[in-house]
Amino acid sequence: MSTLTERAETASGYRAGRTLPLRVELVRQLKRRRTLVMGTILAVLPFVLLIAFAVGGTPGGRDNRVTLMDTATASGANFAAVNLFVSAGFLLVIPVALFCGDTVASEASWSSLRYLLAAPVPRARLLWSKLVVALGLSLAAMVLLPLVALAAGTVAYGWGPLRIPTGGALDTGTAAQRLVVAVAYIFVSQLVTAALAFWLSTRTDAPLGAVGGAVGLTIVGNVLDAVTALGHWRDFLPAHWQFAWADAVQPHLEWSGMIQGAVISATYAVVLFALAFRGFAHKDVVS
Numbered sequence: 001m002s003t004l005t006e007r008a009e010t011a012s013g014y015r016a017g018r019t020l021p022l023r024v025e026l027v028r029q030l031k032r033r034r035t036l037v038m039g040t041i042l043a044v045l046p047f048v049l050l051i052a053f054a055v056g057g058t059p060g061g062r063d064n065r066v067t068l069m070d071t072a073t074a075s076g077a078n079f080a081a082v083n084l085f086v087s088a089g090f091l092l093v094i095p096v097a098l099f100c101g102d103t104v105a106s107e108a109s110w111s112s113l114r115y116l117l118a119a120p121v122p123r124a125r126l127l128w129s130k131l132v133v134a135l136g137l138s139l140a141a142m143v144l145l146p147l148v149a150l151a152a153g154t155v156a157y158g159w160g161p162l163r164i165p166t167g168g169a170l171d172t173g174t175a176a177q178r179l180v181v182a183v184a185y186i187f188v189s190q191l192v193t194a195a196l197a198f199w200l201s202t203r204t205d206a207p208l209g210a211v212g213g214a215v216g217l218t219i220v221g222n223v224l225d226a227v228t229a230l231g232h233w234r235d236f237l238p239a240h241w242q243f244a245w246a247d248a249v250q251p252h253l254e255w256s257g258m259i260q261g262a263v264i265s266a267t268y269a270v271v272l273f274a275l276a277f278r279g280f281a282h283k284d285v286v287s
Contacts, residue, residue, distance in 0.1 A: 025133045034102065035137065038095045042141055045091070046083055046149035050156055068165050068249070075160035077175040079153025080146045081182070081249055087145060088186050089242060093218050095141040096190045099134040101197030101210035104280075108205035114285050123281055131198060131273070138194060139187050146179060168251045178253065182245040185258045189245075192238045192265045193218050195272035202280040238265045 029035055053073055072082040104127070107113040116126060162175035170178060197214035204210055221239035224230065234240045241261025247254035 022129055022132055025129045026136070029099070029103070029133055029137060034098060038098060038141060039144065042091075042095070042145045043148050045087065045145065046079070046152045049079075049083065049086070049149075050152055068246070071163045071165055073157050074163040075157055076150050076152075076154030077160070077162035077170075077172065077179065079157060080150040080179060081162060083145055083149035084179075084182055084186065084245070088245065089222070090219075092142055092145070092186060092190065093193055093215060096138045096193050097197045097211045097214040097218070099137045099141075100131070100194040101201045101214050102207040103130040103134045103198070104201040105204055105207040105210045108285075109207055117285060124277060127202070127277055127280055134198065135194060138190065142183055142187050142190075146183060150179075162249060164249065164251055166250075170249070170251070175249075178248045181248040181253070181258075185245040185248070185262065188262045189238065189242055189265045191269035192272070195269035195276070199272045199276040199279075202276045202283070235260070236264065238268060241265070 049072070068078075068085050069082055071078045073079065104113070107116060117123065159172065161169040161171050162178070163169045193214055196217060197210055200210035200213045201207070218239070221237050222242075225234050225237050225239040227234075238261070241257060241264060244257035244261045247257050
């Protein structure tokens with residue numbers, strides 16, 4: 001009897017899984033000004049570095065130590081790696097926190113969230129669509145930066161092998177594969193920031209609070225990682241492994257650090273994503 005009642009109350013042709021299609025949500029997010037602004041910033045950054053190197057000259061060694069920055073002008077591949085180096089610690093955190101933290105909270109701030117749910121879009125479906133699109137835009141942001149840097153660096157410094165700061169070089173094919181590995185790891189390592197921002201987005205009606213909270217807690221993690229007195233406790237901080245991708249631009253690819261960092265980030269992310277879905281399922285939505 002209950003099944004018949006539910007069928008009677010459901011509109012003919014209604015399919016919960018077809019509500020809020022990913023393509024619709026993607027188009028909505030792509031048209032937003034913050035998406036265009038963030039994309040422009042990431043696309044312009046390589047050219048800012050090109051100008052800086054043109055004005056300041058070829059990077060030189062510091063304190064008799066050779067770092068990845070010192071090889072920036074060796075080839076387009078080196079220039080792309082340097083762009084990742086200078087942006088992975090903070091700049092790439094911004095689009096992740098922005099896309100994941102703004103997605104649900106912005107609907108609440110516009111008072112459109114309750115109308116989406118009344119469409120009716122199931123809560124889990126709404127969160128899933130928004131999360132997939134937000135993560136997709138975050139990945140696109142991380143891919144955009146090295147692609148533009150590789151193109152600009154190749155024009156400025158030529159197409160060649162990736163020079164290793166400690167000696168040796170990776171041929172162009174191997175260098176391209178290693179850069180893909182580096183970008184993939186950076187994306188996985190940022191899942192904890194994405195999950196934190198997304199969870200906060202389901203808890204507040206203020207997009208700035210969700211985005212700022214995720215960025216702020218990420219900064220706190222970086223500060224705690226700098227406290228050497230914590231010893232091995234730092235191994236449980238995602239920030240401790242944020243530059244493990246640098247092992248991909250070594251003569252011999254080292255996986256241990258990236259595996260540990262990926263496991264730590266994914267573990268935190270799964271917990272936070274679960275909290276977001278569970279909390280939103282029982283939330284009284286009035287916005």
